[in-house]
Amino acid sequence: MVEAQQTEQKLYGIVKDSLIFTPIASVVIHNTSAKRNSSTGESGMFQIMAKQGDTIRFYAPSYHDGLYVVSNSKFQMDTLEVWLKPMVHENLPGVFVSTYTYKDYQTDSAARMKNFIEDVGFKTPTFSKSNSGAGLGIGLDAIFSKKNKQKKKAYEIFKDDEIQRYIDFRFNKILVHQYSGLTGTKLQEFMHNYRPSAEWLRDNTDAESLKYYINDRLKLYFRRPK
Numbered sequence: 414m415v416e417a418q419q420t421e422q423k424l425y426g427i428v429k430d431s432l433i434f435t436p437i438a439s440v441v442i443h444n445t446s447a448k449r450n451s452s453t454g455e456s457g458m459f460q461i462m463a464k465q466g467d468t469i470r471f472y473a474p475s476y477h478d479g480l481y482v483v484s485n486s487k488f489q490m491d492t493l494e495v496w497l498k499p500m501v502h503e504n505l506p507g508v509f510v511s512t513y514t515y516k517d518y519q520t521d522s523a524a525r526m527k528n529f530i531e532d533v534g535f536k537t538p539t540f541s542k543s544n545s546g547a548g549l550g551i552g553l554d555a556i557f558s559k560k561n562k563q564k565k566k567a568y569e570i571f572k573d574d575e576i577q578r579y580i581d582f583r584f585n586k587i588l589v590h591q592y593s594g595l596t597g598t599k600l601q602e603f604m605h606n607y608r609p610s611a612e613w614l615r616d617n618t619d620a621e622s623l624k625y626y627i628n629d630r631l632k633l634y635f636r637r638p639k
Contacts, residue, residue: 426493434597440473475513592627
């Protein structure tokens with residue numbers, strides 16, 4: 414037994430999209446050997462404690478899962494690069510369409526709501542069938558009281574996160590790439606600078622409106638002073 418192989422160290426890495434070469438935020442990183450979790454930030458960067466031989470799983474909605482077994486050599490590297498493959502199929506030569514559907518998104522949204530309810534200690538989930546455009550309609554506001562300030566704060570953070578996830582689902586990288594041809598840092602920059610609001614997306618649920626939105630913003634993007 415080599416003692417160094419049994420000592421946990423911080424494994425640093427970055428997760429990227431294998432098709433359009435951009436970092437992926439909010440990827441869940443699970444060390445299945447040590448039962449430990451982490452996640453990527455906006456830049457796709459992560460860190461997690463691990464040792465040689467540990468199996469690391471990477472999960473993100475609309476991407477195929479990634480698996481990595483830690484080798485001793487990786488601890489000598491500054492950053493581990495992980496490339497996740499998006500769930501897409503080639504509709505036409507060179508044209509990729511996401512296979513992550515609205516039904517898939519709603520399923521993930523419901524699972525996040527269920528986990529949130531369990532975490533904060535509510536026993537009865539309250540879903541609204543009238544969808545506000547951010548996953549399942551959320552109807553927990555009425556059960557908060559003045560004594561539930563911490564839970565209410567957690568709920569507000571959860572709602573804000575769900576709104577951002579809804580925007581990410583509608584204004585996703587594969588779609589924007591198809592309409593713009595942008596990849597890598599240029600795609601990141603465009604999506605950051607011209608991100609639509611949730612309100613606009615709720616009022617414009619068809620793909621054609623989003624296509625025109627992207628095309629109009631592309632004119633502004635390419636007109637900017639470099």
